[in-house]
Amino acid sequence: MTTHNDMKSKSLLSASDLATYREKGCLLVPKLIAEQETTELRIEAERLIANAPVSADATSDVQGRSVEEPSDYVFAKDPEGNGVANRFWFPAWRSRMFLEAYGNPRILGAAFALYGKNMVPFDESVVFKLPGHGAGFPWHQDGGFRTGDAVERGVNFGIYLTPSTIDNGALYVVPGSHAKGKLDVKALVEQHGFELPGAELAPAKAGDANLHSRSLLHGSKPNESDTIRVTWYVGFHHMDSVVDLHTPDMIARRRALIPLAVRARIDSGRFPEEVPFDLTLLDADAVGSTFNVDTITRTPALQL
Numbered sequence: 001m002t003t004h005n006d007m008k009s010k011s012l013l014s015a016s017d018l019a020t021y022r023e024k025g026c027l028l029v030p031k032l033i034a035e036q037e038t039t040e041l042r043i044e045a046e047r048l049i050a051n052a053p054v055s056a057d058a059t060s061d062v063q064g065r066s067v068e069e070p071s072d073y074v075f076a077k078d079p080e081g082n083g084v085a086n087r088f089w090f091p092a093w094r095s096r097m098f099l100e101a102y103g104n105p106r107i108l109g110a111a112f113a114l115y116g117k118n119m120v121p122f123d124e125s126v127v128f129k130l131p132g133h134g135a136g137f138p139w140h141q142d143g144g145f146r147t148g149d150a151v152e153r154g155v156n157f158g159i160y161l162t163p164s165t166i167d168n169g170a171l172y173v174v175p176g177s178h179a180k181g182k183l184d185v186k187a188l189v190e191q192h193g194f195e196l197p198g199a200e201l202a203p204a205k206a207g208d209a210n211l212h213s214r215s216l217l218h219g220s221k222p223n224e225s226d227t228i229r230v231t232w233y234v235g236f237h238h239m240d241s242v243v244d245l246h247t248p249d250m251i252a253r254r255r256a257l258i259p260l261a262v263r264a265r266i267d268s269g270r271f272p273e274e275v276p277f278d279l280t281l282l283d284a285d286a287v288g289s290t291f292n293v294d295t296i297t298r299t300p301a302l303q304l
């Protein structure tokens with residue numbers, strides 16, 4: 001078993017990884033997160049999932065406990081048409097452990113390998129597919145293409161806290177689709193159903209990450225197995241994508257998550273032998289903000 005302390009801080013995306021990502025719009029990064037931290041995050045995610053409101057308009061969970069910001073929990077329809085929670089937003093606000101995990105030098109190192117000091121946090125959420133009735137995600141490309149057909153529209157890291165298999169609703173992707181601009185997904189699905197031409201299953205082991213371009217065509221089927229699938233989504237943009245669409249204040253608030261998380265991780269003392277992500281790689285204004293923790297961890301996504 002690998003522990004926290006085995007992790008090294010340097011970027012783990014090789015030139016060949018970067019070429020694959022650029023060509024296909026997706027990349028599996030095995031063992032992005034060490035086994036021990038993955039297990040701790042899965043337990044923490046399950047605690048937060050257990051605190052989901054009982055329905056989309058409820059304010060308490062199945063045990064009658066009140067839920068802070070219940071609208072952060074997203075509901076979708078399961079295969080029987082019943083509403084089922086399948087995501088919560090702002091994990092770093094809801095959980096100190098997720099905040100510390102965001103500071104993981106392997107996550108930030110991979111984002112740095114893609115975007116360098118222009119990396120800007122986009123948004124974070126935890127997607128879960130409950131055993132037996134976890135809702136699927138129809139085929140889609142992320143966001144609204146507000147930057148037109150620009151190929152570079154950000155990256156999502158799907159970090160798996162449980163195994164993701166064909167049985168529990170693993171992600172499907174269409175490699176190369178990220179370079180084709182905004183696709184008529186409705187027409188494609190009308191013609192082919194879920195089995196789109198070129199679609200590939202993208203299974204993962206716990207601790208692995210599937211990096212995918214936000215322009216990549218992707219989707220997943222419901223979970224009809226008896227095991228939960230939990231994926232922590234961490235997204236990044238290149239500064240050039242957001243600078244004309246979002247205010248300097250909102251961008252600064254999002255960027256401030258990086259130093260906040262790196263320092264929280266160091267202060268936790270949980271990773272004593274880890275080399276932290278090197279904040280001096282970023283511009284001074286990105287690491288010197290004075291926003292408070294709630295402001296930083298509840299800043300909404302930089303949508304585009």
Ligand SMILES: O=C(O)CCC(=O)C(=O)O
Nearest residue numbers: 127137170171219220231
């Ligand atoms: O994890 C999945 O199955 C799909 C999630 C997804 O596509 C999304 O969050 O946009």
